[in-house]
Amino acid sequence: MSHEPHPFDQAPDPEIRALLLRQLDGPAPERFVRQVIAGLPDRPAANSWEILARWARPGLAAAAITAVALGAWLATPRSSEPVAEPLLELGRMADSELLMTAMIREP
Amino acid sequence: MHASRCHGGRGIQRRSPLLRTPHVTDAELVAVAQGGDRAAFGELVERYGPAARRVARAVLRHPEDADDAAQDGFFSAWRHLDSYDPRRPFGPWLLRIVVNAAQDLRRRRAVRETDPLSPALSAGSISPEAVAEREELRGRMGNALAELPERQRLAVVLFDAEGFSHAEIAELLEIPVGTVRSDVFHARRALRSRLGPNARGGS
DSSP: OOOOOOTTOOSOOHHHHHHHHHHHOOSOHHHHHHHHHHHOOOOOOOOHHHHHHHHHHHHHHHHHHHHHHHHHHHHSOOOSSOTHHHHHHHHHHHHHHHHHHHHHHOO | OOGGGOOOOTTOTTSOHHHHSTTOOHHHHHHHHTTTOHHHHHHHHHHHHHHHHHHHHHHOSSHHHHHHHHHHHHHHHHHTGGGOOTTSOHHHHHHHHHHHHHHHHHHHSOOOOOOOOOOOOOOTTSOHHHHHHHHHHHHHHHHHHHHSOHHHHHHHIIIIITOOOHHHHHHHHTSOHHHHHHHHHHHHHHHHHHHOTTOOSOO
16 A cells, blocks of 8 residues: 555545455345345334425525515615715815815925 | 445336436435335435445444444434434434444444454455455454544544545534544554555455
């Protein structure tokens, strides 16, 4: 085995994988499957509505979160005045002050 | 995950209409099995049986004990299918149950400690020397695995043999991702040092 392992390896090592499979694979997989299925204990069939409700629950939760977020966004008061206006005004004032300062200091 | 993660529909031709559909997902099979459909659960056993047996063997060295534990794991999963969260992948949920079943079995009874793992090697065209060499490598691999702490053994099996990510293994074994990374690294290094430079996985 030539490859030196690295702590940041992200991919399975094919050599170790092959050795592990050879070591750990069980014989007769079909027989194992048959044994498991044959031995399954009785399980009370769940009501179809219960199953549907269980699977719908994550979707309903996501829809509720979206609705709450949308409601909060719509309820936030927003000013009708454009943001650019006060900024431009501020810029004009600063310019004039700077110009005055420069003129006064000029000999 | 490699083959065991495949969602293919091998051997499903004689089953219910849904199962005849190719590429039925695990989640769809679980939904049908939750209604009591054994064939749907059987398809999941086919998909995850090999991985469950390997993971059980990473905990219990004796193959018969490991198969008992894997079987117990499937029975337990069948009984508790209602607690499965369909938003999460099925494989790690099932294998967590199998690991628990294997650890329970070890606690309940004095399981056999030896490792007679020896699936019949089809000698066929393989020379006696090659068979002997393979058996010798199997023996060394068995010993090397047995010497690893159980958590490292599970981590390297789940990462290298089953193809789970570090994050998935962390969730499955309920340990931090950094610990999984470290366990895989140390396990690989120990296996490589025990097996030597000439060991190869190929047949």
